[in-house]
Amino acid sequence: MLIQVSAARLSYVQAQVDPRRSGLILCGTDAVKKAGSLRRREGYAGALLIDPAVYEHNAATEENPFPYDVEPTLFLDDPLELSLAEQRNAGATLPMTPTGYIRAEDSDALRAAVTRVMKLNDPAVIFAAPVDVSWLRDEESTRQLIAYLQMIKGPKAIMLGGQMDPLARYAKAVGHLKQLVAEVPAAALLRTDLAAFGALAFGANFTAFGASSTYRHIIAPGEKAQTNKSVPVQSPHVLFPDLMAFFLGETIAKRYGGAEAPVCFCSACDGNRSLDSFTSNRGGLPAAAASHNVAVLMEWLRTLTSVKPGPERQQWWFDRCRKALDQYEVINTSIRQPKAFKSPAQLDRWASTAPEASKTPAQTAAAEHSR
Known part of the structure; x- marks a missing residue:
């Protein structure tokens, strides 16, 4: 990758x-x-x-x-x-x-x-x-x-x-x-x-x-990129490892407020940064956020490539996505904000369909019927 x-x-x-x-x-x-x-x-x-x-x-x-x-x-x-x-x-x-x-x-x-x-x-x-x-x-x-x-x-x-x-x-x-x-x-x-x-x-x-x-992603020629206008981009996008999604650094800081945000131990942060520390686009924060993001991605990549290709690797990915979805409720509950973090639609879809090898006969039959 x-x-x-x-x-x-x-x-x-x-x-x-x-x-x-x-x-x-x-x-x-x-x-x-x-x-x-x-x-x-x-x-x-x-x-x-x-x-x-x-x-x-x-x-x-x-x-x-x-x-x-x-x-x-x-x-x-x-x-x-x-x-x-x-x-x-x-x-x-x-x-x-x-x-x-x-x-x-x-x-x-x-x-x-x-x-x-x-x-x-x-x-x-x-x-x-x-x-x-x-x-x-x-x-x-x-x-x-x-x-x-x-x-x-x-x-x-x-x-x-x-x-x-x-x-x-x-x-x-x-x-x-x-x-x-x-x-x-x-x-x-x-x-x-x-x-x-x-x-x-x-x-x-x-x-x-x-x-x-x-x-x-790609924006078609002649189109202007759509953004969430209700959230001005005044801080870098930060990968939240447990949630497998990007959030603005400022958004993470606001969601946690006075609560203690997770400390990151990726090879870039090395336990010296918490996820709510990337709060602006000033100074070295954009570079630090980008370095953090790639460091987390490399950790995932090393884990993925250690799994045997084929059904086992597909199952690992499915399980990883399911685990991330479960964490949304856990983290939102811990900060007492039921809708603080919302899972991206793509994550929902990767986690919605188990690999063929792990499906029950009933699930396989239902999938074939839906086609």
């Missing part, structure tokens, strides 16, 4: 990234330059990808599935090949296609992108598939997406687009994501959050957890 981060904020998290189990995906305008510096000047030897992220500003079309804006050179004039060469020269472990945003039901754009990558005949190229989460809305569109991705031999990096938490939009989205990961060889899930662990548990080749909320 890699950490997806902007070049500008790399220093916040790099020290916490586990070199054996993790790595980096750099985003932003300086990503290529920073990647080159990491490789050549700093001697970084870990997994390193560069996300061109053209999907942030341009949609894929049938005529132009890779809308990468770059000046042609004496040797190359194709935007796709230019982008791939640029990433290779910067030291990327594998280059990633500069795919535009694939809107809901735009099978023409998806087919054009897949066809172009197939012509490269290069299994060392990662096909970026930044798709609207509506592709996972129902069985028909999910099957279509799977069929196209199965045509590509190399790794496929799926990224989901949608406001707030894309996987919370449709009741079956999490289940269809599991199906996609299981049926598409070398599938990966990037630019995401809790789903990074869920996808790993269900067999993803690799995943990437966004170091900030910006890199935990």
Whole structure:
């Protein structure tokens, strides 16, 4: 599980990234330059990808599935090949296609992108598939997406687009994501959050957890990111380990008030910080919060990867999500505020369906009937 981060904020998290189990995906305008510096000047030897992220500003079309804006050179004039060469020269472990945003039901754009990558005949190229989460809305569109991705031999990096938490939009989205990961060889899930662990548990080749909320989903080109306007963002997002969710540092401090907040013993905090200490965006608090978040994620990753892949790992993830849901009532009761912390919809959905191996015959029959 890699950490997806902007070049500008790399220093916040790099020290916490586990070199054996993790790595980096750099985003932003300086990503290529920073990647080159990491490789050549700093001697970084870990997994390193560069996300061109053209999907942030341009949609894929049938005529132009890779809308990468770059000046042609004496040797190359194709935007796709230019982008791939640029990433290779910067030291990327594998280059990633500069795919535009694939809107809901735009099978023409998806087919054009897949066809172009197939012509490269290069299994060392990662096909970026930044798709609207509506592709996972129902069985028909999910099957279509799977069929196209199965045509590509190399790794496929799926990224989901949608406001707030894309996987919370449709009741079956999490289940269809599991199906996609299981049926598409070398599938990966990037630019995401809790789903990074869920996808790993269900067999993803690799995943990437966004170091900030910006890199935990995609906003379709032309749309403005929706936020909770009732809660001004005046403090960093902090991962509450027991609840498996992010909350603003200021929100955690207000909820606990005079009560004693949990002390964090992750490798970044080392028992010197409580979860209510990240109360503003001033000074070193944003960096400290980002470092804490990644340190906690690395602890989860080490635990997950110590479990045997397959049903056992899937069961671990399900149990972990169920345990987190149970903690909401425990913690809210301890601070005498029944609705202080509310579980995110995605966590509810990961915890709502047990892995097939642990279901009773009656549960399996009910699931089949609902389909």
